[in-house]
Amino acid sequence: MCALYPRTEALPGIEDTDLDGFLRELRSEAPLLLRFGLFVAALVFHLTPLFTIGRPFPAFLLPKEQLDRHAARLGECQWYWIKQAIFLLKLACGLCWGRNPVVRERMGLAPYGPDSNGWRQK
């Protein structure tokens, strides 16, 4: 996730948000199918550097510059199953990154209030 949304000069990365908290939320709340899809997508991300940048290592062992090239190329991949897996991963990252108040401020958007998580019981 941090490789897909890294910190740049212009924008905070996903590492600057409460990623751990988000993942905890996701693990406890998301339906099984979504969690499974994300697990598969993460596997795809880690196991494909050989095909994107010709390096026979899993992504977590790549140096920063190579990891970024891998993320960029995987994000452009047109092979449908890979594309869908990365789409799902980027969607989940976006849900975490896009609600961060610092990111929103940088984008000219008002910060979100807390989600109530409630419903009418009476």
Added chain:
Amino acid sequence: MRGTHVSFRSAVEPAFEAEADVVVVGSGAGGGAFASYLARQGLVVGVVEAGPWIEPEQYPHSVYGAMRDLMDDWGMQVTLGRAFWPIVQARVVGGTTVINSAICVRTPADVFDRWEREFGIGRGSGRGRLAERVWMHQEALEKELSAEEVPLEALGRSNALAMKGARALGYESHYMTRYVERCAGSGQCLQGCRKRRKRSVNVVWIPEIIERGGFIVSCAPVESVTFEGRRAVGVRGRFLHPKTRERGSSFQIRAKRAVVLAASPTKTPLILWQSGLRHPAIGRFFRAHPGTGVFGVYEHEVDHNIGATQGWSTLAFRDRLGIKLETLHIPLELVASRLAGGGRTLMERLARYRFFAMWCHSIRAESVGRIHRTFFGKGIVRYTLNKEDMRRLREGVYLVARTHFAAGAQSVIPGIGGMPFEIGPHEVERIREASLDPRAYVAILSHLFGGAVMGADPRSSVTDEGGRVRDCDGLLVVDASVIPSVLGVNPQHTIMALARCFAEELLGG
């Protein structure tokens, strides 16, 4: 029981039982319009909804919260076919009216002509032509739900730019008329309008139904309709906790006069099957308006998330090409998934977010899909666009791109696999040579039809033209499941008016 709301009950509590004159399953556009009409005629109406009742002040702010709290299956339901395209539906009291843009377009006359020609609908109801009845209800609904054009102060720059582009190209377009009273332009239609300006069913009709002596049962997915002989006499199911998914106690609601299904085109056929009905047309003739979005990149900030979410539209291409263009503000959280790339490349693209305007199109697709029931009892939709529809989809991207350029965009992000990430004005014709493979597009199905279609032929239609299910008594379908063709316009107004026509017939009968 009258005038109350009952929510989740745990498995240790006794089974819940109630009785109404009419039980309506589903509280979206169709169910809400139908139930409110009957409640006004003095009937005790029980509305049963699978999702929770969430007040506008409790709507989540974030997209994560909206997916979790408001959407069916977190919005992760997709069609199976050559490509996986998401189906967006809500699972909450108020149904999809909570998370749509409340767009109000009268049913075009050609839709009724087609229904009459191809499905024999509206020939001999004895109550006047269906078209006139639907339009009469639509006129009343527009007043009732305060339909109004997006006010200038709520437009935002994106909607204004779209109008500018259309004018430059010389085609007719308009600012949307929506069921929104004094829109505040907060750009949060798709996450639910926290300001209560959108006249969604949960805001307008559900409180009215309770006030008139009806009742609402929420967190209560209906499993089946119960019968006595041929007659539908109620519904049953088990409560489902909206957060933990824990199954609660069972419920049974008896209907003295009729059971009405309005659970959406993906759910209504399932309930019919689970109730033991075996008409061969159940689950068939599923249709939709698939659509996709195109970013225009402008020289100055557009801040497209400020202003009405969908404030501009054109029907100029509907009749000839089967394409409708409109604006659509896409929340920041979802933008990256629409942009190719990852890592620093993606972040550089995201950094231009404020300069983007997202406009989209949807097509009047003639492709037909089918709803199936899986071994686990869930519904899946098989749906793939044919070549002709794919040409429409691609042409829609081209038209949106041209409008962007006419409005002054410096470049456009077509979002079609195999094309450059970004193209300039001189490259716009390249879109017409892009792939017709559905897998090259990030599309979505927002308007769904069919699955329990109405018609005059008993072999090919599940209901007659009054929404009455064949081969049984006292069971109706009043949601978009009965609509046998695509409309080419936003369907909420049609669904509501059609439901009112069916309610009128039920009372008349």
